[in-house]
Amino acid sequence: MMLTQQMITIGLCALGTMATRFLPFLIFSPKKPTPKYIQYLGHALPCAIFGMLVVYCLKSVSITAAPYGVPEAIGIVVTVALHLWKRQMLLSIAGGTVCYMLLVQFIF
Amino acid sequence: MQTETKSTIRRRAFSAAFPRTIPILAGFLFLGISYGLYATAAGFAFWYPILMAVAIFGGSLEFVAVEMMLGVFAPVQTFVMALMIQARHLFYGISMLEKYKGTGWKKIYLIYGMCDESFSINCSADIPEDVDKGWFMFFVTLLNQLYWVAGTAVGAVLGSLITFDLDGLEFVMTAMFVVIFLDQWLKEKKHYTGVIGLAASAVCLLIFGADSFMIPTMMCILVLLTVFRKPIEQAGGLL
Numbered sequence: 148m149m150l151t152q153q154m155i156t157i158g159l160c161a162l163g164t165m166a167t168r169f170l171p172f173l174i175f176s177p178k179k180p181t182p183k184y185i186q187y188l189g190h191a192l193p194c195a196i197f198g199m200l201v202v203y204c205l206k207s208v209s210i211t212a213a214p215y216g217v218p219e220a221i222g223i224v225v226t227v228a229l230h231l232w233k234r235q236m237l238l239s240i241a242g243g244t245v246c247y248m249l250l251v252q253f254i255f
Numbered sequence: 256m257q258t259e260t261k262s263t264i265r266r267r268a269f270s271a272a273f274p275r276t277i278p279i280l281a282g283f284l285f286l287g288i289s290y291g292l293y294a295t296a297a298g299f300a301f302w303y304p305i306l307m308a309v310a311i312f313g314g315s316l317e318f319v320a321v322e323m324m325l326g327v328f329a330p331v332q333t334f335v336m337a338l339m340i341q342a343r344h345l346f347y348g349i350s351m352l353e354k355y356k357g358t359g360w361k362k363i364y365l366i367y368g369m370c371d372e373s374f375s376i377n378c379s380a381d382i383p384e385d386v387d388k389g390w391f392m393f394f395v396t397l398l399n400q401l402y403w404v405a406g407t408a409v410g411a412v413l414g415s416l417i418t419f420d421l422d423g424l425e426f427v428m429t430a431m432f433v434v435i436f437l438d439q440w441l442k443e444k445k446h447y448t449g450v451i452g453l454a455a456s457a458v459c460l461l462i463f464g465a466d467s468f469m470i471p472t473m474m475c476i477l478v479l480l481t482v483f484r485k486p487i488e489q490a491g492g493l494l
Contacts, residue, residue: 152328153303159330160320161310163337164344168369171348172355172362181349188480189346191448191487194439195476196339198452200315201436202472203322204429206465219429226430227437236434237285243430244289248423 214255222247268390275380276398279372283399286314287406288413289427294321295414296421308407312370312400315435316340318428332470339473347374354378358389368396370403445490451479 148156175181208216226243233239287308294304299321307317316337323333347369354377355362365377373396380395382388414421440449455475459468480487 148324148326148328153324155330156324156328156333157303157307157310157320159334160307160313160316160337163334164311164313164316164341165367167338167341167344168348168366171345171352172366175349175352177352177356184481184484185345185349187484187488189343189349191480191484192339192476193343194436194443194448195452195455195480196342197432197436197439198449199456199469199472199476200319200340200432201429202453202456202460203319203469204432206460206468218423219426222426222430223433226433230434230437236438237282239434240289240427240430241285243433244424244427247426247430248421251423252420 218250264387268387269394271386272391272394280402283402284406287403288410291407291410292414301411301415304407304411308404361389361393368400373399447487
């Protein structure tokens, strides 16, 4: 990607973010209730979107060629196990990442 | 109140705001440093992550932006991704319509800097009577952004100096999304929306391939959430 394209990409990310932050203040009034469908999406979207982002992170992992996604699977299992055990976000992220780094650097 | 100078008002608001942000300090420094390292390990100069930390100021999307800049230029997908990943801010805004009222010029910055963490503090804090709420929320937002930018800068500079092997560090993004997803998943009683997110992306990835599955995935998610609204709402646990 050229520098200009990179700057446009960053600009679009910033624009998209600001659209979601400023829009409610431009279109909704504190007096009128927010449409039910919008409220529903507000509760239902996040879990689905973060599920999508997990898959997005793994999009280039090949399960048909060595190492068959094994390091990623182990890394995720460690992250989930740490999180279910301690519920400390930073510990789970750090533990899973370090485990994955050790796996790809020394084993796979 | 009239004898109070502006600097007294600001100082008191700062003293009330700073302690509330201390938990965020640790988290943002850690994640910011990881982000700076991640972006520089992906081959970007140190100023890229810093620029994104200031301009975008939304952690998840900043990680994704690095990944997108490694691929082909796809402006429509980039913009739609940004909207979908950040869609939750719409609901933060709706909750803050009332609270941000009457904060003058600071309102613009409060909205611009409304990340998850600043929102949750400003939304839930019982601001003492004698503290100016505009300045309180301003300092909460500003401090959080400073932590994030500072962490990112430290990570980015370290990343461009470090010589040891950072291979595998990119997994920090996966681990972060796994943890956020898991937290959301555990809140749901029936996991419908979590399954929809995972299944729609996996199926679209198989059909459309790694380079072009995101837009179909996001469309599928919106359609499925709309079609299955009744059972999802009845299952409960969406709060």
